[in-house]
Amino acid sequence: xxxxxVYITLKQxxxxxQGKAIQTxxxxxxxxxxxxxxxxxxxxxxxxxxxGLEGRVTQMCEQLLANPVIEDYRIELEEAR
Amino acid sequence: MKVAVIVxxxxxxxxxxxxxxxxxxxxxxxxxxxxxxxxxxxxxGILIPGGFSYGDYLRSGSMASTSDIMNKIREHAEKGKxxxxxxxxxxxxxxxxxxxGALMRNKNLSFMCHQEELVVExxxxxxxxxxxxxxxxxxxxxxxxxxxFCDEETLQELKDNNQIVFTYxxxxxxxxxxxxxxxxxxGNVLGMMPHPERAVEALLGSEDGLRLFQSMIANWRSSNAVxx
Numbered sequence: 654x655x656x657x658x659v660y661i662t663l664k665q666x667x668x669x670x671q672g673k674a675i676q677t678x679x680x681x682x683x684x685x686x687x688x689x690x691x692x693x694x695x696x697x698x699x700x701x702x703x704x705g706l707e708g709r710v711t712q713m714c715e716q717l718l719a720n721p722v723i724e725d726y727r728i729e730l731e732e733a734r
Numbered sequence: 735m736k737v738a739v740i741v742x743x744x745x746x747x748x749x750x751x752x753x754x755x756x757x758x759x760x761x762x763x764x765x766x767x768x769x770x771x772x773x774x775x776x777x778x779g780i781l782i783p784g785g786f787s788y789g790d791y792l793r794s795g796s797m798a799s800t801s802d803i804m805n806k807i808r809e810h811a812e813k814g815k816x817x818x819x820x821x822x823x824x825x826x827x828x829x830x831x832x833x834x835g836a837l838m839r840n841k842n843l844s845f846m847c848h849q850e851e852l853v854v855e856x857x858x859x860x861x862x863x864x865x866x867x868x869x870x871x872x873x874x875x876x877x878x879x880x881x882x883f884c885d886e887e888t889l890q891e892l893k894d895n896n897q898i899v900f901t902y903x904x905x906x907x908x909x910x911x912x913x914x915x916x917x918x919x920x921g922n923v924l925g926m927m928p929h930p931e932r933a934v935e936a937l938l939g940s941e942d943g944l945r946l947f948q949s950m951i952a953n954w955r956s957s958n959a960v961x962x
Contacts, residue, residue: 666910667883670843717800720793722836723883723900 655666655702656731688707695726704729735954737779740767740807740823742798747784747821747931751941754931755781759947769799774806777815778954782807784876784929794837794879795825804830815951816860817923821877824915824925826848833916833925834892835884841908845878849939851903852914857895859921864945873928875920876908878900880927882909882916895919900926 672690679687682702696718700706710728719726737755741748744821748765756763763781766769766773788797793886799806811832819827825852840846849872854865865871883894889910892898902917907927915926930943 667838668841670839670841670908675844711947715793717796720836722834722885723829723838 654699655699657686657697657698657705657706658729658731659665659698659710659714659718660727660729661696661724662691662726664723664725667723735779735951736762736764736777736872737781737950738764738774739775739781739783740768740803741765741783742768742785742826744787744789745783745785745822747929748804750779751783751930751931752819754934755947755950758934759944759951761947761951763924766803768801768803771803771806773804774810774866775810777799777810779816779950780807780810780818782817782819782823783931784823786803787826788877793825793829795822795827795829798822798826799831800831806889807842808832810944811918811923814920814922816954819863819923819925819948820929820931821880821927825879826928827923827925834888835882835916837927838881838883839876839879840881840906843948845876846880846906847876848874848906850875850906850914852900853903854899855899855901856899858896858926859899859917861917861924862899862945863949863953864949870903872933872940873943874939875928876932877907877927881907882913884910884929891918898922900928905961934962 663668670691676690714726739748739751752763755761791797824930828836840918852871854869857867868941897916899917901912902914905912917924931947933940
């Protein structure tokens with residue numbers, strides 16, 4: 654088993670109203686140094702190890718986990734044990 | 735004309751759609767549970783209703799877009815049969831790649847439920863022939879994620895091919911170019927956030943939506959030369 658971590662974020666240039674609302678709240682809590690907030694998703698998979706693992710996870714991201722129209726994704730594979 | 739209203743777990747406008755297309759507009763409508771794929775074999779049109787299919791898990795419409803019945807719907811779309819997705823149905827169609835773009839959180843982060851004025855930009859689709867071009871109609875909206883987004887290139891393509899069918903007069907949700915509804919290039923697949931099926935009787939505050947279903951039925955009849 655390999656642990657696979659997938660980080661999904663909105664593409665640069667895509668408006669993130671949720672991030673903006675959080676930024677406003679942080680400012681009101683007196684954190685004026687926060688210049689931008691982007692909200693994303695974190696998905697953790699346990700996947701049977703095998704050849705082409707990263708390619709298959711990439712396909713999963715393209716087909717379902719992320720929406721390539723609005724989102725970018727980053728995949729991190731845990732070191733093989 | 736036989737139309738199927740697809741019912742996913744979490745659909746909640748299916749009965750309204752069934753009522754509008756069937757009892758009010760006069761199509762032979764049926765409710766089809768999403769696992770009963772075979773029931774779509776002999777239908778002439780597909781209606782994908784609003785709601786919160788699969789609880790909006792992951793992204794609105796994403797889980798429904800990968801279900802088996804979507805393959806059948808894709809086949810129907812490729813054959814040129816009318817496919818209409820309203821609200822969550824629109825989200826499902828974009829997630830499935832049958833329509834371009836994506837629907838994001840409303841700009842103000844609120845779920846909005848009220849009447850909106852729309853402009854009929856294109857009255858040449860099978861769903862809109864009974865409207866006048868640039869006619870203003872009133873349909874209710876009811877969504878939290880109706881903010882239509884696509885990249886510049888796609889937007890240009892939508893414009894070049896006259897794929898923008900409805901726009902908002904007073905954009906409520908931040909959609910690019912005030913887009914409320916778009917069609918595919920061939921013109922037989924329409925997705926829209928506002929609810930024509932909730933505007934088919936004067937009692938409901940507007941009957942502007944009725945002609946959308948009547949257009950679909952009339953066009954099917956004339957292309958199939960049926961008088962029934």
